[in-house]
Amino acid sequence: MNTPVCDFLRAYRESGAVRMHMPGHKGKPLTGPEASDLTEIAGADELYRARGILRESEENAAALFGSARTVYSAEGSSLCIRAMLYLACLRAAERGLPRRILAGRNAHKTLMTAAALLDLEIDWIYPGKEEGLLSCRVTGERIASCLREKEYMAVYLTTPDYPGRMSPVGEISRACRGAGVPLLVDNAHGAYLRFLERDEHPLSAGADMCCDSAHKTLPCLTGAAYLHIGKGAPESFAAEAERAMALFASTSPSWLILQSLDRVNGELAGPLPERIRRTARETRELRKALEGRGWQCAGDEEMKLTLCPKSFGYTGEEAAGILRGQGIECEFADPDYLVLMPSSETGEEDLRRLREALEGIPRREPVTERPPELKRLERAMSVREAMLSPAEVIPAEQAAGRILADPCVGCPPAVPPAVAGERLDEAAAAVFRYYGIRECAVVRR
Ligand SMILES: Cc1ncc(COP(=O)(O)O)c(C=O)c1O
Structure with missing residues (x-):
């Protein structure tokens, strides 16, 4: 039988390509794989009831990142995002708050899958007109004004976003704290921010919780990520963090990934921050x-x-x-x-x-074609209702009038043109065309 995955990986390895993409280890050897691939045997600890070596390692990571509690994920930030939102839901239930969040529209699609699982309502902060379609820089003032208008169980920000735009987490966290609303940050792209000359990590700027994909910007294996709980966060977040992760996680975390998280602690306490700054x-x-x-x-x-x-x-x-x-x-x-x-x-x-x-690329006449403008779409169903409805895949050209059942389309890179539950229109179809999106799943009529 052929082995197409092995063949592709071998060819890419041997090509000597310059890797301007994730993961952060850039293909440089970490440790040999299979010999260290274990399961939760005696002495190896249990990831979401960590009391032994994993807990010790997580505490090392917490010290490095300045968190109240750090929990490892071997399933990327995607797992941490679900856990963060679940933790916010638990707090909301205790306080009788609606399951509604305020979120920047530059969110990764995991927010939509979490919204479907937890039945969240999302009020979007859209980019300003001058920002174009693919940007969404949020300010503290904007958040404060939204929080005055409606009750939210949490504010959810994506910063840095895929093209590398950052929102001012410091002023946003002050606005959230002023309103008593927890700030959750998708910092999947920013684990390294803590180790810059000027610490720009969202936790240091006052976020209550954030996720970092260690694998994106640190020398860690794909899948390695952290759920960090901030020192000023509600106590229940740290107390319930493992339970929240366990709810969505596999019961077979990869020890290779956990090992790479542990190994990077040693590096972060040593020479790695200098290499990051360089x-x-x-x-x-x-x-x-x-x-x-x-x-x-x-x-x-x-x-x-x-x-x-x-x-x-x-x-x-x-x-x-x-x-x-x-x-x-x-x-x-x-x-x-x-x-x-x-x-x-x-x-x-x-x-x-x-x-x-x-x-060496010669300059040419500018390409003048601009992305089509996208008006806000009508929210016809909740994200959960749309994603759990029977769906059919149709050509994007025929999607006007239909309700999107996919979590979102066109994500990455940034602002999803449409998310589950929104009714698509001609303008959305034009945006799909522009981004080469040929088909999408819509709710069956
Ligand atoms: C902004 C953002 N958030 C979350 C994720 C999910 O992270 P992970 O792949 O570590 O699960 C990604 C993945 O690319 C992302 O770009």
Whole structure:
């Protein structure tokens, strides 16, 4: 029998590609795999009743991140997001609050799957008109004003988002605290932020809970993530955190992933922060050099390089294709963006290859096609109702008038054009066309 996955991985390994994408270890060997792949045997502890070596390791991570409690996930931030929202639901139930959250529209689709599981109502904060379709920078003032108007069980933010935009968590957390509403942050892209010269981690800025995908920006195996509970958070969050994770998690966590989380603690207490700062510095310099040559960049995240290549004459996909031709694989490309993710493990030689490849791209007439405007869609059903309804997959061209049953479409990169339960219209169909979305699941009539 053929082994297509093994073959693809071998070919990619042997190609020597510059990995401008996740995971943060960049393919550099960590430890040998199978020999360390265990289960919850005596002495190995139990992940969601951690009292032994796992608890000790989690406490080390908590000390490094400055949290009241850190719980490991071997199933990415996706698991932590469900757990965070469940914890907020428990608190809401105790206080008789509605299961309603206020969220920035640049949320990852896991928010929608969590909303379906927990039957959450989501009030969206949409991007301002001047921000275009794919951005959603939220301010403390905006949050404070929303919290004055309605009762919410939590505020949920995604920062940094996929293209690397960051919201001011400090002022937002003050607004939330002022209103007595917990702030939950999807910090999947920002585990490393804690270790920059100026700590930019959401927990340090006052978030009550956040998830970090260690695998995205730290040298950890794919799937490695943290659920962090802040020191100022309601006590029930830390007390119930393991139970919340266990509710959604597999009972067979990967010990290889747990080992990589433990190993990175040692590195974070040692030389890794310096390597992170070096990469952040080099990324900043590269961004500056590219801007000097006329490239337009997006986002303010330190260790991510997001180009808006249209002003230089290319779509994001075209620019990604040029890099690919030179053995450089990006994290993400769409018509407007090219997202590159160096990490502490990106060597000087790889950054030099990236720089030369980008500097070698000739400037052309700007691409003027803009993303179509998307009006807010009518909420016809709750996320849960839509996602649990019988559905059919239809061509996106025929979707106008129908209710979306997929968690969302077009996510990543950022603001989902439509989420489950919204009634699609012609404008949504135009957006789907623009992003190459050919089909979607809609609620069966
Ligand atoms: C913003 C954001 N949040 C959450 C996730 C889910 O994280 P994970 O893949 O670690 O489950 C992703 C994944 O890409 C993401 O981009």
